[in-house]
Amino acid sequence: MQANNSMSVEFSSVREQAREEYEKFLGTFLRDSPVVARRGDPKVADLVFGDPHDPSLSGIAEALHAAVDVSADLGYRYLHHLPEAREAATDALSQRTGLNFESDDLFLNTGAFSGLVCCLQALCDPGSEALYLSPPWFYYRSMIKSVGAIPKGVDLNPEDWGLPLDAIKSAIGPKTSAVLINSPHNPSGKVLSDEELSALAEILTEASRRLGREIPIISDEAYSRIVFDQAHAPTPARHYAATIVLYTYGKTLLAPSLRMGYMALAPGFPDSARMRRMFDAIQPMGGWLLPTCIGQRALPQLENLCVDxxxxxxxxxHLVSALREGGYRVVPAEGTFYMLVDSPDPDDIAFSLYLESRDVLVLPGSVLETPGTFRVSLTASDRMIEQAAEVFRKGYTPESPK
Structure with a gap:
């Protein structure tokens, strides 16, 4: 039987708004940009995304092979939270932060991506507001809208990407359901200091008291181990009990398709028993947002590995030196795989095409809610980094030949 072409399907209005938000920033870029079309070309220096361009850590394959062997014997069964995996992750998180996290409060998932989905579904109602730091990771706004909530951005200080405490205080209101922070921060590479996070905790404590309910922090700590001048990034969980820590092994191992991480309730999290039950329900309802049995069995070994x-x-x-030599303004990254650079052409989309014509691929800042900038990835190979550096050293010469 043929479909009646005079009728249409009625889609979810909430999901449609989220799709439009996605299209406005990342979706159109991925589908239509000549920059994306050049990815995979062996002639280019690909600095667009945080993908690996070198061989992976050998320990990853070793851990996965061992887990496959165990799974062949025990069966490829559903695993909610393998105790030894949960305990290994909890022990490492506790050691890293100096806090006593409980293994029952750590929920293995398919990476910080799915952890954020679970948190937003648990905490946000349609019409509520979720605060986030801008420039954001390019999925934040659409993910917030996907649960019917309203994304409310607070701009970081562009001089050093510092935390705008007064602006956050002003942005919190009766509709605020959660505050989403990301440190180390993608796309800027900023690592928020312990002092900044302590001050944020004071603001949220006061606001929670005023509103008569806790305002939780969703702390996206995907890059907590990808820092350059300290052992690990500070966490707001040290200062604010109503914090949910999100973590992913995909960044630490530079293996994003492994899809494995966790969400962890800070010690003393209010209503922790209720939140545990919420996550226990949301993870399977959301489409089994738990790692495979292979991933969970490999996790204790993977926990000990980290990218170089x-x-x-x-x-x-190397890139900072080349960019500055070419007259670009850049704040050196303190962590993550990324840096934001001021575009010499206010039209960052046009500038990304200028660089593409010179075989250098970058992410335009407009995709990140920050027009007039562009992001570079440090996961490019050494050859790509040097190729890009040569172009950056020459500065912006739009009228000159390639």
Missing amino acids: LEQIKRRRD
Whole structure:
């Protein structure tokens, strides 16, 4: 039977608004940009996304192979939270932060991406507001809208990407359901200090008291181990009990398709028993947002691995030197795989095409709610970094040949 072409399907209005938000920033870029079309070309220096361009850590394959062997014997079964995986993650998080996280309060998931989905579904109602730091990771706004909530951005200080405490205080209101922070911060590379996070906790404590309810922090700590000048990034969980920590192994291992991480309730999280039940329900309802049995069995070994931070730092220093030599303004990244650079052409989309014509691919800042900038990734290979550095050293010469 043929469909009646005079009728149409009625889509979810909430999801439609989220799709439009996605299209406005990332979606159109991925579908239509000549920059994306050049990815995979062996002639280009690809600095667009945080993908690996070098062989992966050998320990990843070793851990996964061992887990496959165990799974072949025990069966590829559903695992909610394998105790030894949960305990390994909890022990490492507690050691890193100096806090006593409980394994029952840590929920393994398919990365910080799915952790954010779970948190937004648990905390936000349609019409509520979720605060986030701008420039944001390019999925934040559409993900907030996907649960019917209203994304409300607070601009970081562009001089050093510092936390705008007064602006956050002013932005909190009766509709605020959660505050989403990201440190180390993608796309700027900023690592928020312990002092900044303590001051944020004071603001939220006062606002929670005023509103008569806790305002939780969703702390996206995907890059907590990708820092260059300290052992790890500070966490707001040290200062504010109503914090949910999100973490992913995909960044630490530079293996994003592994899709494995967790969300963890800070010690003393209010209504923790209720939140546990919420996550226990949301994870399967959301489409089984838990790692595979192979991933969970491999996790204790994977926990001990980390990408070569010295190599990433050398690439950062090399690009910073080349960019400054070419007259670009850049704040050196303190962590993550990224840096934001001021575009010499206010039209950052046009400038990304200028660089593309010179075989250098970058992410325009307009995709990140920050027009007039562009983001570079430090996960490009050494060859790509040097190729891009040569172009940056020459400065912006729009009328000159390639």
